Amino acid sequence: MIGGENRAPSGWRVAVLGGGAWGTALALAMLRAGHFVRLYARDPETVAAIDRGENPRYLPGIAIEPGIVATSDIKAALDGADCVLAVAPAQALRAMLAAAKDHVPNAVPLVLCAKGIERDTGALLSAIVENILPTNPVAALSGPSFATDVARGLPTAVVVAARDADLAADLAARFSAENLRCYSSDDLIGVEIGGALKNVFAIAAGAVTGASLGASAQAAMVTRGFVELRRIGAAFGARPETLMGLSGLGDLLLTCSSAQSRNFAYGLALGQGKPLSGLPLAEGVPTAAIAARIAAERQIDAPIITAIAAILDGTVTVRQAVSALMTRPLKTETDI
Ligand SMILES: NC(=O)c1ccc[n+]([C@@H]2O[C@H](COP(=O)([O-])OP(=O)(O)OC[C@H]3O[C@@H](n4cnc5c(N)ncnc54)[C@H](O)[C@@H]3O)[C@@H](O)[C@H]2O)c1
Numbered sequence: 001m002i003g004g005e006n007r008a009p010s011g012w013r014v015a016v017l018g019g020g021a022w023g024t025a026l027a028l029a030m031l032r033a034g035h036f037v038r039l040y041a042r043d044p045e046t047v048a049a050i051d052r053g054e055n056p057r058y059l060p061g062i063a064i065e066p067g068i069v070a071t072s073d074i075k076a077a078l079d080g081a082d083c084v085l086a087v088a089p090a091q092a093l094r095a096m097l098a099a100a101k102d103h104v105p106n107a108v109p110l111v112l113c114a115k116g117i118e119r120d121t122g123a124l125l126s127a128i129v130e131n132i133l134p135t136n137p138v139a140a141l142s143g144p145s146f147a148t149d150v151a152r153g154l155p156t157a158v159v160v161a162a163r164d165a166d167l168a169a170d171l172a173a174r175f176s177a178e179n180l181r182c183y184s185s186d187d188l189i190g191v192e193i194g195g196a197l198k199n200v201f202a203i204a205a206g207a208v209t210g211a212s213l214g215a216s217a218q219a220a221m222v223t224r225g226f227v228e229l230r231r232i233g234a235a236f237g238a239r240p241e242t243l244m245g246l247s248g249l250g251d252l253l254l255t256c257s258s259a260q261s262r263n264f265a266y267g268l269a270l271g272q273g274k275p276l277s278g279l280p281l282a283e284g285v286p287t288a289a290i291a292a293r294i295a296a297e298r299q300i301d302a303p304i305i306t307a308i309a310a311i312l313d314g315t316v317t318v319r320q321a322v323s324a325l326m327t328r329p330l331k332t333e334t335d336i
C-alpha cells in the first residue's frame with residue numbers, strides 16, 4: 001500500500017494507468033472529483049516530476065496540484081483500487097493490460113480513456129479488455145477534451161459509456177466535478193468508434209489546411225468524413241444518436257478545427273510536406289490503416305479514410321488523393 005492517502009469519505013481509490021498528457025489530466029480531474037488517485041507512469045522521471053508538481057514532458061507549463069500519488073510500480077498503483085482508468089495509447093493498451101492483469105482487483109470497472117482501434121487485429125479496445133480481464137466490466141470515457149484544458153480545470157463535457165446503463169451513470173456521477181460534466185451512455189461501441197475515427201479525420205483536416213485547400217474543402221471533408229464515420233459505426237452496431245453526440249460529432253468538430261489537436265497538427269505537417277518524425281502521438285495514424293482495411297473487408301464506402309491511409313503509407317500524395325476524391329462518380333447526398 002502506498003502512503004499519503006487523502007481521499008474524501010465518499011471518494012474511490014482510482015488507479016490511473018499512463019503518465020502522459022491525458023493520464024495526468026485525468027488524474028487531476030479525479031482528484032478534483034474527490035477521489036484518492038494513484039498514477040502509474042512507467043517512466044520514473046515522470047513520477048519524480050509529478051512529485052515535484054509538474055509533468056514538463058507531456059503537460060509543459062501546467063502545475064500539477066498536490067495529492068496525486070505517482071508510482072512506476074503498477075502493482076502498487078492497482079492495490080485496492082475501486083476503479084481503473086487505462087490511459088496508454090491504443091496500440092500500447094494490450095501490453096499495458098498484460099502487465100496489469102495480475103494486479104487489477106476482481107470486478108472493478110476498467111475505464112478506457114484511449115481513442116483508437118488496434119492496428120494489427122482490428123480489435124476495438126473494449127474487446128482487448130474483455131479478452132485480458134474478463135471479470136472486469138468495461139467502460140469508456142470519451143468526448144471533446146484536450147488534456148491541457150482538463151488539466152487547467154477549464155469547463156469540459158465528456159461521455160462515460162458502459163454496456164450496463166447503471167454502471168455508466170454511476171461512473172459519470174463519480175467522475176463529474178464543477179468543471180467536468182460527464183454524460184452517460186449504454187452505447188459502449190458507439191462511443192468507442194466515434195472517438196477512434198475522429199482522429200483520422202483530424203489528420204485529414206490538418207492536411208487540408210496544410211495544403212492550403214481552403215475553408216470550403218475543409219467543411220466538405222468534415223461533413224463527408226462524418227458520413228464515413230456513421231457508415232463504419234453502423235457496421236459495428238453503433239447507435240446513430242451516439243455518433244451525433246460528444247464522442248462522435250463533438251470530438252470531430254474539436255479536433256478538425258484546432259491545431260491544438262495532435263492529429264490535426266500531424267495532418268498540417270503532412271499537408272505542408274514537412275517532416276513527420278518526432279511529432280507527438282497521433283492516434284489517427286494507426287487507426288487510419290486499420291479503418292481502411294476494415295472498410296475494404298466489409299465493403300463500406302470510405303473514400304476519405306482510404307485516401308488518408310494511402311497518403312500516410314506513401315502510396316499517393318495529398319494532391320493526388322484530393323484529385324481522386326473530387327472526380328469520383330457523382331451520387332445523391334443522402335446515399336449513405
Ligand atoms: N492528450 C489529450 O488531449 C487526450 C484527450 C483525450 C484522449 N486522449 C487519448 O489518450 C490516449 C493517451 O494519450 P496521451 O495524450 O496521454 O499520450 P501521451 O503521448 O501524452 O502519453 C502516453 C503515455 O503512455 C505511456 N505508455 C506508452 N506505452 C505504455 C505501456 N505499454 N505501458 C504503460 N505506459 C505506456 C507513455 O510512457 C506516456 O506516458 C490516446 O489514445 C489519446 O487519443 C488524449
Ligand SMILES: O=P(O)(O)OC[C@H](O)CO
Pocket residue numbers: 115143144145146147199202251254255260261262263264281282283
Ligand atoms: O490531440 P489529439 O488529436 O490526440 O486529440 C485529443 C483529444 O482526443 C481531443 O478530444
